Amino acid sequence: MEDRRARHPSGSRLNTWLLGLLPLCVIAVAVAGFAVLDGPGLTARNGPPAEELTVERTILGAGSIELIVRNQGADPVNLVQVAVNDAFTDFRISEPEIGRLGSAGVRITYPWVDGEAYEVTLLTSAGGVVTHVIPVAVTTPDPSGLIGLMALLGTYVGVIPVVIGMLWLPWLRRVPPAWIRALMALTIGLLAWLAIDAALEGMEVANAGASALGGAGLVAMGAVAAYLLLSGVHTWMAARPGQAGGYRLALLVSVGIGLHNLGEGLAIGSAYAVGALALGATLVVGFTIHNTTEGLAIVAPVSEERTSPRRLALLGLIAGGPAILGAWLGAATVQPAVAALLLGLGVGAIVQVILQIAPSARDHTGRLLHPLGIAGILAGMALMYATGLLT
Structure with a gap:
């Protein structure tokens, strides 16, 4: 330890830290260049978009069903149709496009009946289907x-x-x-x-x-x-x-x-x-x-x-x-x-x-x-x- 301190006096500590930061600076420059060039070699894709929605919460109100969904896939998701028990119905979504790890509320207009079971189907613009089952419908408390x-x-x-x-x-x-x-x-x-x-x-x-x-x-x-x-x-x-x-x-x-x-x-x-x-x-x-x-x-x-x-x-x-x-x-x-x-x-x-x-x-x-x-x-x-x- 004493030999090392003798070879590297306190005056050279700044240079030591700079050497330690050098790889991080190179990584930052490489990432920035990759972003500026729009990811060369990764933009071309085959097959459909990778869409994956998860329903995190169900809120049942008078004449409405609201689903809180989160996109855990790699690509943005756009919902185009919603069906309840195989019947298409009107809906509103808080975000027109759900980005990766983003969430949105899907409010469905539907006269559900207390105690009944329902199957909600979400259809994306790329043809993906997400099915969510409500075993027993009851009003969600405030x-x-x-x-x-x-x-x-x-x-x-x-x-x-x-x-x-x-x-x-x-x-x-x-x-x-x-x-x-x-x-x-x-x-x-x-x-x-x-x-x-x-x-x-x-x-x-x-x-x-x-x-x-x-x-x-x-x-x-x-x-x-x-x-x-x-x-x-x-x-x-x-x-x-x-x-x-x-x-x-x-x-x-x-x-x-x-x-x-x-x-x-x-x-x-x-x-x-x-x-x-x-x-x-x-x-x-x-x-x-x-x-x-x-x-x-x-x-x-x-x-x-x-x-x-x-x-x-x-x-x-x-x-x-x-x-x-x-x-x-x-x-x-x-x-x-x-x-x-x-x-x-x-x-x-x-x-x-x-x-x-x-x-x-x-x-x-x-x-x-x-x-x-x-x-x-x-x-x-x-x-x-x-x-x-x-x-």
Whole structure:
């Protein structure tokens, strides 16, 4: 290192940076020349235009059907005809030509009947056909009128269950240490199921949107980003006084569960916005029972230390509050790509939290997969699966 510094004194650092920028300048000039010459060799094409439309949202109003479509193909798309149940009908489109990755609203005049199924066919100028099925037609609620309801539902399925689950803390403080290790293994099982659930839901949401925006890759990108960010938060907290021990783990668990509940709220809000979710008392009770186990996962790391009620309340709010935010975003029709990214954040955060909790579940020999640990992990996953059947 000293020899290199001797050969390249500080006075030559500017030249070093210029040498580093030289390839970038050459690339910029080449791209500019390519654009000026209109892409020589790429303008001639054989075959029909590459048209690919994806329907991202359906809005049903009185006597009208509106589709929000996105062009994920390489060429611009022009719609020329629209048919509903094989009958051509009048329509208006917000953009006469939809460019690559652009979106437009297609408003169709049609006297649809509540509860009936419809098949909408979009015909492009190049002869392409896009078919969209509406399984059950119901009026789309106004998102502005759902703010209060979404806050209430988010509280029901997020905040209240977590708080109920945290009431296990006094009991946890009275059980033997071996039970604590088993409960930490149970927590790992609970979180593992949440990560699997969020990943599968994220893939489903991503596949429903335009693949050109990233598709399932957005779930992976969100997972990696959340994992790295939470790792940084953990390192920062470990270096701060008073932020070590069980409370730090509990806080990380709350963040991971909170990101998962954000995705759960997204699903509830988006489904309710299109009239596809009937949230009756049975379903609310099912969500409550299912998410109560999350409260147990939060308080398990602090079972052996004193924690103030204010800190416990903060943990519960971090874990359950995002369900309200998610419900709001879902009701306001979050773009599928954004929803997939947010669900991916939950996956990465939970995986990072599992790695932080794992040492607490080890036995006196340092094994994580000891008989009691294996039983706890499997029991946690089975518990989440069983309570998930209620929702």
